[in-house]
Amino acid sequence: MVARAIVVLLLLACVTISGGAWAISERELLNNPEQIHDLLADEKIAFEEVPNPHWRADACVACHLEKAVEDDKMPPLRTTDYNGLCGNCHDPSLVAEYIHAVDIEPPDEFLDRMPEDFLAALDRGGGVLTCIACHDLPVHCDESSFEQAEINPLFFRGGPYSSRTDLCFNCHDPEDYERYxxxxxxxxxxxxxxxxxxxxxxxxxxxxxxxxxxxxxxxxxxxxxxxxxxxxxxxxxxxxxxxxxxxxxxxxxxxxxxxxxxxxxxxxxxxxxxxxxxxxxxxxxxxxxxxxxxxxxxxxxxxxxxxxxxxxxxxxxxxxxxxxxxxxxxx
Ligand code: HEC
Ligand code: HEC
Ligand code: HEC
Ligand code: HEC
Ligand code: HEC
Ligand code: HEC
Ligand code: HEC
Ligand code: HEC
Incomplete structure (x- = not known):
């Protein structure tokens, strides 16, 4: 905790001394993703400077408090509010926009259709749709699976899919579905x-x-x-x-x-x-x-x-x- 507080102070000091843009290293941003919103709002960093932590061995701390110590044990997440965790960098007004509504509880007919691992991810998200319902983070958490970035770059759950709508049909009924x-x-x-x-x-x-x-x-x-x-x-x-x-x-x-x-x-x-x-x-x-x-x-x-x-x-x-x-x- 103390260590983190110091990093934050250094970060702020760095911003103040230099007067802003380009002064904050990628490493500091990865260590302090919670700051990114404010830094963008204050124009201390530009959108392009938001670091991409995906498919990288050295950026686990963007989401986890530490890098894994023991095999297959999950290092603690910064927060289990998944939408908030991703939202540090993926607010619609920031890096990019995601296309799907979240925080919704699927109706029964969806639950009947959804495969086991989608249901389990729904549960971990508190019964509502969160980013992890469709994006399967562990796929990109293990260095030995990084080559999957070639075939499943957006780490879709159950992916890779040959067509985008195949992902949708895990939950939506293909019969009455048409891309809007x-x-x-x-x-x-x-x-x-x-x-x-x-x-x-x-x-x-x-x-x-x-x-x-x-x-x-x-x-x-x-x-x-x-x-x-x-x-x-x-x-x-x-x-x-x-x-x-x-x-x-x-x-x-x-x-x-x-x-x-x-x-x-x-x-x-x-x-x-x-x-x-x-x-x-x-x-x-x-x-x-x-x-x-x-x-x-x-x-x-x-x-x-x-x-x-x-x-x-x-x-x-x-x-x-x-x-x-x-x-x-x-x-
Ligand atoms: C509506 C106007 C517009 C159209 C259409 C357009 N551009 Fe540009 N393009 C710009 C502007 C403005 C810049 C930025 C110039 C600057 O900042 O000095 C730019 C910059 C670029 C640059 C960066 C190099 C440079 O000159 O600064 C490239 C390369 C480029 N355009 C290629 C293309 C290509 C290829 C197309 C067609 C697919 C295209 N542009 C269509 C307006 C346009
Ligand atoms: C973009 C955020 C993000 C990054 C970067 C990230 N993780 Fe994760 N990781 C998560 C989330 C979220 C989960 C939990 C997913 C879930 O419950 O579906 C997770 C799960 C895990 C798990 C448990 C895997 C399992 O099968 O249950 C391990 C181990 C792990 N991460 C290690 C790492 C390591 C090591 C790195 C760096 C190489 C890393 N993560 C990078 C977000 C991330
Ligand atoms: C530290 C900032 C940060 C965090 C935290 C983060 N992302 Fe990203 N993510 C990025 C950036 C930057 C990109 C590249 C997008 C761009 O350049 O427009 C990206 C790209 C992606 C992509 C596209 C694939 C790729 O590799 O480019 C997906 C999907 C994605 N993020 C999902 C998530 C999810 C889900 C979470 C939460 C578990 C998350 N991200 C957390 C910064 C972040
Ligand atoms: C300067 C002109 C220009 C601007 C501005 C521009 N586009 Fe395009 N866009 C193009 C051109 C040219 C192509 C066709 C590229 C090709 O076929 O090689 C294209 C292709 C596309 C396609 C088809 C992609 C595909 O997979 O074939 C989409 C969708 C699109 N643009 C959306 C957007 C959106 C959304 C924006 C604003 C965020 C935008 N464009 C801004 C010139 C532009
Ligand atoms: C219902 C499934 C679903 C959920 C839930 C979901 N996504 Fe996505 N996401 C997708 C799909 C599908 C695409 C690919 C979009 C395309 O190709 O048009 C995508 C693409 C992305 C991208 C890359 C494209 C971009 O807009 O830059 C990012 C980043 C991303 N999602 C982040 C998130 C985050 C953050 C959340 C949680 C707030 C989230 N997603 C929730 C299905 C989902
Ligand atoms: C993990 C399950 C899941 C997946 C996968 C999924 N959806 Fe959804 N989607 C839902 C739920 C739940 C709702 C809310 C339905 C309701 O309340 O009737 C919804 C609602 C929608 C809506 C209407 C609401 C809105 O404003 O967004 C659209 C459009 C939609 N989804 C498109 C898609 C597309 C396109 C895909 C594939 C790229 C997709 N969905 C994948 C679960 C999912
Ligand atoms: C996907 C977004 C989108 C939708 C849907 C849309 N518009 Fe537009 N409209 C725009 C944008 C962006 C402009 C400004 C660019 C332009 O002038 O074409 C515009 C401009 C216009 C203009 C002024 C055009 C000119 O330049 O003289 C008219 C008229 C118009 N829209 C009518 C309509 C009507 C009628 C509908 C519904 C049937 C509609 N639009 C649906 C995005 C949209
Ligand atoms: C609600 C979702 C939605 C919105 C918002 C939207 N589009 Fe589209 N757009 C689509 C769909 C669906 C298609 C048809 C895709 C297909 O048939 O391949 C499409 C097709 C396109 C294409 C042709 C792509 C191709 O490969 O031929 C362009 C370019 C495009 N849109 C630009 C825009 C622009 C510019 C705006 C904003 C003014 C916009 N769209 C807003 C859903 C959307």
Whole structure:
């Protein structure tokens, strides 16, 4: 306890002396994951500095109070509030967003379907869904099983799965299950499905009156990528990799979600006018966001032709896969 208090003090001292970013080592963060929220909030560290403790022999202390001393005995966890343990780094507003609701008690028909090890994990979580229901941590706790990272990178319980939905069917009934698609906005009868708009908009946009992004409102304030990242986990992209969707680990790649410098902004405006497309920026900040490049609507929802382009096209891109780069970059 005393030792930990000293580490925390050192950590704080380090922050104060240097005045912030880049001064805190990964090791200090791994030793003090409970501090990460505050450090991020105070902008003492950047998101990219949150250390990834997974599949590593030297980062057990991010979750356990010590490294295992004896074989197969579990070193004590920092907390058995599993959602809180993971939440030190995985708060929706922090590293990434997880797609599934937690803290729910499964209805009986789910319990009847769930395999033994899912039921046991549910019990350890206090009878409600926690992160450990689907993520099987021990898989990545033992160095001798690290090679499984290749085939089961998200350490899914019962994994690896060849399809993401196979995981879901441990609990959900395949019969009435369909992956929810908010881009499906026009019914089979050809009518606008206004319920779907509420996935992203807080008021159904008036399609005749709306002339641009400035004329519609959203469910989230400020950071509009949050409209998408709950279902489409984001890491530096494009050029980076999409893990989850592809099973890939984090890759490099430019961070495009930023306010474009003057030169790029001017080129973009010219290219928008020349090509007759819109590539909207986030109102307020002027930042590039997901819908700058992707059109989240179904074809035909937008009355304005240039706002309709890209809807339902290849990867919903507003311009071709390569042309889109030229909207902002000269080559
Ligand atoms: C990201 C958090 C995290 C990291 C990092 C982590 N563990 Fe764990 N570990 C857990 C959790 C949570 C459990 C309990 C899971 C459960 O009850 O389903 C666990 C369980 C265990 C167990 C019991 C295994 C079993 O079969 O029941 C051992 C032993 C263990 N961890 C050792 C380690 C060691 C050694 C490391 C470092 C190489 C490590 N862990 C890294 C979170 C972690
Ligand atoms: C010390 C911080 C930290 C803690 C604690 C932590 N994670 Fe992570 N986790 C990360 C980072 C960083 C990444 C990489 C994500 C990124 O770069 O967007 C990651 C990635 C993941 C991934 C994707 C697989 C991978 O290897 O990239 C899963 C799944 C995951 N975490 C689940 C959990 C669960 C479940 C817990 C709780 C038992 C947990 N994490 C606790 C920091 C943490
Ligand atoms: C460990 C069991 C379990 C697994 C695995 C699981 N779910 Fe669930 N899911 C639940 C429970 C329990 C509920 C709440 C059901 C209820 O109250 O009727 C739920 C609810 C949902 C809901 C509606 C509630 C909401 O807002 O999230 C969706 C959508 C969903 N799950 C999608 C998925 C998908 C997609 C997968 C696979 C990637 C999946 N689930 C895997 C247990 C599970
Ligand atoms: C998955 C999220 C999402 C859903 C669902 C969604 N929208 Fe949007 N909508 C956005 C985003 C992001 C923008 C800003 C980018 C843009 O202008 O296309 C936007 C902009 C708009 C605009 C202004 C377009 C322009 O640039 O002129 C209209 C009109 C609109 N939405 C109508 C709708 C209607 C009607 C529905 C329901 C049928 C709907 N949206 C459902 C995310 C969504
Ligand atoms: C509720 C979950 C959900 C939300 C929120 C959501 N999407 Fe999607 N998205 C989906 C589903 C489901 C698909 C269809 C996947 C498929 O058929 O492969 C999809 C498809 C896509 C695709 C095409 C992927 C491909 O491989 O062709 C893009 C691009 C996309 N969404 C972007 C966005 C953007 C941008 C936003 C935010 C404005 C957003 N999505 C919000 C669920 C969601
Ligand atoms: C019902 C099952 C389920 C539960 C419960 C669950 N996850 Fe996941 N998680 C998934 C699935 C499925 C994916 C892969 C998503 C994809 O490929 O689209 C995933 C992906 C992730 C990722 C990597 C993708 C990303 O968004 O960065 C992290 C991190 C993660 N989960 C953390 C958590 C944490 C933390 C919790 C507990 C608060 C949790 N998960 C609870 C099923 C679950
Ligand atoms: C600068 C433009 C740009 C921005 C900004 C952008 N994307 Fe993309 N995205 C692309 C391109 C280009 C591709 C197609 C890559 C390919 O097919 O090689 C793509 C592909 C995708 C796909 C399909 C992935 C797959 O597996 O094929 C999804 C989903 C997606 N983006 C979602 C998002 C989300 C969510 C955001 C915001 C967090 C976002 N994109 C921001 C350009 C962008
Ligand atoms: C909406 C405008 C926009 C689009 C579209 C776009 N970029 Fe960028 N890109 C930017 C901005 C802004 C930066 C950051 C420049 C800076 O910070 O000086 C950037 C940076 C980069 C960088 C990092 C190197 C550098 O110049 O700083 C690469 C590489 C890159 N983009 C490649 C691509 C590729 C490949 C595509 C097409 C898939 C693409 N970009 C599409 C706006 C865009």
């Amino acid at each position: 698609n908010p881009h499906d906005q026009i019914t089979d009868e050809g009518e606008l499905d206004t319920e779907q708009c509420f996935f992203c908009h807080n008021v159904t946009p008036n399609r005749s009156a709306a002339k641009s992004i400035e004329d519609v409102t959203f469910n989230v304030v400020e950071d509009l990528k949050k409209l998408c990242t709950g279902c489409h986990p984001y890491s530096p992209h494009p050029g980076g990799s999409w893990f989850g969707a592809t099973g890939n680990k984090i890759g490099g790649g430019p961070d495009h979600l930023k306010v474009p410098p003057e030169k790029i902004r001017r080129r973009l405006e010219i290219m928008e006018a020349e090509s007759g497309t819109v590539m909207p920026r986030e109102p307020g900040t002027g930042s590039i966001f997901c819908a700058t490049c992707h059109n989240p609507h179904e074809r035909g929802v937008q009355f304005i032709r240039k706002a309709d382009i890209g809807a339902d096209g290849y990867k919903r891109l507003r311009r071709g896969k390569f042309e889109i780069c030229l909207a902002c970059h000269e080559m």
